[in-house]
């Protein structure tokens with residue numbers, strides 16, 4: 001934890017450098033509280049990607065992980081996109097390579113490929129559609145029903161989409177995010193027993209999402225209190241719901257924002273250890289260094305960006 005004085009000085013310097021460079025600071029909902037508090041735009045993967053299209057800034061400082069900055073760089077080739085720490089990766093994006101995807105496509109030559117945004121630019125270049133947790137269902141619904149689909153790389157999000165759309169012709173890659181997969185059904189049940197009146201908010205990447213969906217459909221979990229949502233939609237729900245308590249089944253960083261927006265409500269983590277080490281790599285010191293030293297500039301080879309662009313454009317325009 002940094003001292004308040006040091007923190008305030010860092011924030012002041014960041015604001016000065018932002019002005020100097022005509023920069024905007026985007027932050028994902030899982031970022032450290034002090035990063036969330038200075039963000040110009042805070043949001044889920046889809047809203048952040050869309051925000052990069054609406055800004056007149058020359059420099060985008062992406063406080064998130066590598067694939068997010070890479071996606072912004074492909075959407076905005078004329079802007080400078082900075083990721084304050086190059087090590088901020090994603091275990092889910094690492095669960096499939098372009099080579100593995102090419103081999104999978106060769107087994108299903110007529111299939112349409114839907115890739116979650118948590119993938120590398122090379123994987124996106126091999127895909128037809130890109131999606132995020134907030135529009136995955138809409139994107140799959142937009143694809144003609146007789147078309148076979150390869151959905152990758154998250155198996156829990158894949159099963160959620162399959163269940164919501166009722167499609168049988170979806171093949172799902174068996175990848176997972178180690179943070180979300182670690183939120184287990186028994187943990188949710190334990191917390192629910194202690195807080196039976198709470199709304200349950202589950203991210204579709206979670207290890208408990210499939211069982212939550214099943215238990216909801218069986219009436220074991222209350223239909224009107226169980227919600228499978230992207231991080232952005234979790235924030236909207238917690239604002240609009242009349243519930244006093246919420247069980248949060250996703251990365252715990254989002255609770256900072258939930259508490260800030262709803263000071264009288266209570267938010268309980270389904271698994272308090274669900275912390276993404278990659279998201280927490282971005283600090284105030286690194287944001288300042290990124291602005292001062294123009295690092296780390298994220299670029300994507302033109303040939304890959306051109307091939308990935310159609311799938312990314314579909315992602316930002318659907319849902």
Ligand code: 13P
Nearest residue numbers: 044045046132133230231
């Ligand atoms: P969303 O914020 O789009 O729901 O995604 C969650 C996530 O895990 C990002 O890596």
Ligand code: SF4
Nearest residue numbers: 090091092177179276
């Ligand atoms: Fe990747 Fe999981 Fe971290 Fe999101 S929470 S960035 S999916 S490792």
